[in-house]
Amino acid sequence: xxxxxxxxxxxxxxxxxxxxxxxxxxxxxxxxxxxxxxxxxxxxxxxxxxxxxxxxxxxxxxxxxxxxxxxxxxxxxxxxxxxxxxxxxxxxxxxxxxxxxxxxxxxxxxxxxxxxxxxxxxxxxxxxxxxxxxxxxxxxxxxxxxxxxxxxxxxxxxxxxxxxxxxxxxxxxxxxxxxxxxxxxxxxxxxxxxxxxxxxxxxxxxxxxxxxxxxxxxxxxxxxxxxxxxxxxxxxxxxxxxxxxxxxxxxxxxxxxxxxxxx
Amino acid sequence: xxxxxxxxxxxxxxxxxxxxxxxxxxxxxxxxxxxxxxxxxxxxxxxxxxxxxxxxxxxxxxxxxxxxxxxxxxxxxxxxxxxxxxxxxxxxxxxxxxxxxxxxxxxxxxxxxxxxxxxxxxxxxxxxxxxxxxxxxxxxxxxxxxxxxxxxxxxxxxxxxxxxxxxxxxxxxxxxxxxxxxxxxxxxxxxxxxxxxxxxxxxxxxxxxxxxxxxxxxxxxxxxxxxxxxxxxxxxxxxxxxxxxxxxxxxxxxxxxxxxxxxxxxxxxxxxxxxxxxxxxxxxxxxxxxxxxxxxxxxxxxxxxxxxxxxxxxxxxxxxxxxxxxxxxxxxxxxxxxxxxxxxxxxxxxxxxxxx
Numbered sequence: 001x002x003x004x005x006x007x008x009x010x011x012x013x014x015x016x017x018x019x020x021x022x023x024x025x026x027x028x029x030x031x032x033x034x035x036x037x038x039x040x041x042x043x044x045x046x047x048x049x050x051x052x053x054x055x056x057x058x059x060x061x062x063x064x065x066x067x068x069x070x071x072x073x074x075x076x077x078x079x080x081x082x083x084x085x086x087x088x089x090x091x092x093x094x095x096x097x098x099x100x101x102x103x104x105x106x107x108x109x110x111x112x113x114x115x116x117x118x119x120x121x122x123x124x125x126x127x128x129x130x131x132x133x134x135x136x137x138x139x140x141x142x143x144x145x146x147x148x149x150x151x152x153x154x155x156x157x158x159x160x161x162x163x164x165x166x167x168x169x170x171x172x173x174x175x176x177x178x179x180x181x182x183x184x185x186x187x188x189x190x191x192x193x194x195x196x197x198x199x200x201x202x203x204x205x206x207x208x209x210x211x212x213x214x215x216x217x218x219x220x221x222x223x224x225x226x227x228x229x230x231x232x233x234x235x236x237x238x239x240x241x242x243x244x245x246x247x248x249x250x251x252x253x254x255x256x257x258x259x260x261x262x263x
Numbered sequence: 264x265x266x267x268x269x270x271x272x273x274x275x276x277x278x279x280x281x282x283x284x285x286x287x288x289x290x291x292x293x294x295x296x297x298x299x300x301x302x303x304x305x306x307x308x309x310x311x312x313x314x315x316x317x318x319x320x321x322x323x324x325x326x327x328x329x330x331x332x333x334x335x336x337x338x339x340x341x342x343x344x345x346x347x348x349x350x351x352x353x354x355x356x357x358x359x360x361x362x363x364x365x366x367x368x369x370x371x372x373x374x375x376x377x378x379x380x381x382x383x384x385x386x387x388x389x390x391x392x393x394x395x396x397x398x399x400x401x402x403x404x405x406x407x408x409x410x411x412x413x414x415x416x417x418x419x420x421x422x423x424x425x426x427x428x429x430x431x432x433x434x435x436x437x438x439x440x441x442x443x444x445x446x447x448x449x450x451x452x453x454x455x456x457x458x459x460x461x462x463x464x465x466x467x468x469x470x471x472x473x474x475x476x477x478x479x480x481x482x483x484x485x486x487x488x489x490x491x492x493x494x495x496x497x498x499x500x501x502x503x504x505x506x507x508x509x510x511x512x513x514x515x516x517x518x519x520x521x522x523x524x525x526x527x528x529x530x531x532x533x534x535x536x537x538x539x540x541x542x543x544x545x546x547x548x549x550x551x552x553x554x555x556x557x558x559x560x561x562x563x564x565x566x567x568x569x570x571x572x573x574x575x576x577x578x579x580x581x582x583x584x585x586x587x588x589x590x591x592x593x594x595x596x597x598x599x600x601x602x603x604x605x606x607x608x609x610x611x612x613x614x615x616x617x618x619x
Contacts, residue, residue: 051508075514086506088361089559092276099505102498103514113274130275152513 001027001062001161003078003195008047008057017043019219020057025212027162027195030187032206032227034199035216036240041199042083042168044216048197049080049166062161075103078164079149083172083199085141087133093120093144094129100148115154119147124181138173146170146182156194165189167198171205180261183209204258207231207246215239282563285556289570293343296577300339301331303581310335333476340483341474342580343573345539348486348531350572351493353546354553354565358500359524360434363554366546367532369434371414371441376536377467378448379410384462385455403537405481411533414440419525469542469595471580482534489531490569496524497561504559542595544602545572551606 005023009016018040025031033041046052048059050066059066061077069077079100087096097116120126123143128136133144146167153163165186171179179202187209190196200206206213206227213230215223217239223230236244249255273280302310308330317323349367356365367373383406387395395402418440422433455463466473499520502510511517535542549572553564579597586592 046508049512051511071511071516072514075512080509080512082506082509082512085509086361088504089363089554091504091559092278094274094276095278095501095558095560096505098277099501100513102502113277116274129277148513 001195002060003027003031003048003062003164003197004058004060005044005048006058006060008044008054008059010043010047010052011055016055017219018047018054021216021219021221023048023214023221023224025195025197027157027164028190028193029211030190030196030198030209031212031214032198032200032210033214033216034201034203034206034230035222038218039216039239040219041216043219045166045168045197045199049078050074051080061164072103075152076158076163077153077161078166079152081142081146081149081165081167081170083168085145091133092129093125093131093133093136096133096144097129097148097151100150100152103152112151115151116147119150119154120144122150122185123147124178139175139178142170142173143178143182146185150185153194156189156192162193162195164195164197167196169199169201172201176258176261179205180258202258203231203236208259278558278560279563281557282560282567285553285567286563286570289567289574293570293574293577296574296581297339297343300342300577300581301335304330304335304584337476337479338471338474338580339577341479341538342471342576344479344483344486344490345471345535345542346545346573346576347490347569348535348572349542349545350549350568350575351490351565352528352531352535354550354561354568355493355496355500355524355528356546357550358496358503358561359521359528361504361506362434363551364547365434367528368541368543368546369441370418370437370528371444372411372418372437372529372532373536373541374441374444374448375414376407376411376533377541378444378451379406379408379413380466380537380540381448381451381463382406382410384466385451385459405537407537408485408533410444411529411536414444415525415529415533466540467595468593469540469598470583470591470593471539471576472591474538478538482538485530485534489527489534492523492527493565493569494562496520496527497565500524500561500565540593540595542576542598544598544606545575548602548605549575 003025005021007020007022008018009020010018021040021044023031023033023044033044035041043052047054048066050059050069053067061069061074066074094116097119098112101112101115116129117126120129123146125140125143125147128140128144133141136144149165153165156163167186170182170186174182183205186196186198190211200210210227213225213227214221215230215235222239223235231246233245236246298310308327310331313323313327313331352367356367356370357363359365380403383403387402418433418436421436452460452463499510499515502513502515503517503520507517550564550568553567553571557563557567576594579594579601583592583594583597
């Protein structure tokens, strides 16, 4: 089962933001979308979630056109972690996560409490259920939102196919330990048969966790494939507009890679 | 799968039990206040005494019957429905706009209803006498319905593009609309004679004094329908607190929730203004207080807003009937005098939340 972008074009006003993007993300894999700022990563993800309807082309989720799926069906098949979350009222962490149970209609029963506790443990915030969301740090808020998306599609594989986690920069405001926690969680979800598509800024974490990479530049997909094929000196230097070398060790100074933490 | 350990144990941050307990207490409070309100009035008829007499098998005296069933009971029911309607309208609007200070008054819905009522009072005499006779007591409420509905449709037409409502556009359009409607109302008031001006002043300040079975039967069902629909908005409004995109992602039909919320509010506000005039602050103060007590979860907030809103209005009505008895103070003055400072206090003690 796949999550596909088929020749997606998108106009905003007169200008074309996406110029025919193709992507094939497979269930059981972590697919990373990378590229410089303004290359159309978030716009592509919004088309894949069904939030915006492309001018031309289709987003296909498990073989069905996203534009033709009802909001409840979509919610039971994929969950979305936005880049930034706003909140207008003083909800507690537990109340926020319960909103993720809207589509499953499991939000009322007592078993939902166990699910909410388990999700908080998985994002490393087991003691935070009673805290007010607005009083948390940015990184904690982001992990609470991740827990909310997790309870929405708790089982990576459902009766009618794999579920999908769509993450827009899931580690952007986290410190390195939490980045690893979140990326391991995402990789684990894929390992259990679910699909994960994540917009990534950190190329090291991408190299470490992604099974499949799409590189975007100026509204086009310029490379797609396994990390080893996409993350090359030539391709990256061209896309990011600066000279980059992979697996090149600086001769002196201090440097640190997340890969080192895994050892 | 997760070990669903100790499902009976309460989850920290789960405030549903508070909302539930609050609902029970508020229901009790409303019942007590309703009895007090029935037994309270200028004529000195005692509801408990009449009830005891009736239970003892005595015939109810004619005057007692008139006072209790034709004067106090419709006034009580009107007060309950208007209070509940205004408070629930406020709660829904705040959820829709994701702003604890939003209010039906802000959107021009109340102003639209007022314009309709003012037009009926001042210009009603210009209608053909046959039409006037046919409309009778329904004229003012009908015109107020029409006004709030027109305001809502205009606003919706301006703020909605391609099936999506922009909250910012709607809010600003509402403010502009309210100002324009107020200007037109002002022009019409220029045509009013002295008696009409007096009517308008008292109606504008808000009062339950004119409550009657006729008016209640015209406006009550509309408010009741809006109250019955409101609980179905709870999950949708909770989701909207995360923003429209996230609400859609968790499976909420955002456009449908917004449309229902708008129509519910227009109906409840229009009908309330029609029977009781401009009673302010209930829609802002009641939901705010409840959020402080049991959190912003709309599943209990909407129900409890209805209960507390009704109670607040009954208390205000009892005060308005007592302060300068045997005359009456317009109830809008009471709600503004209690609600205004309270609202400011809430505002100042929650600055951080409002800035966020």
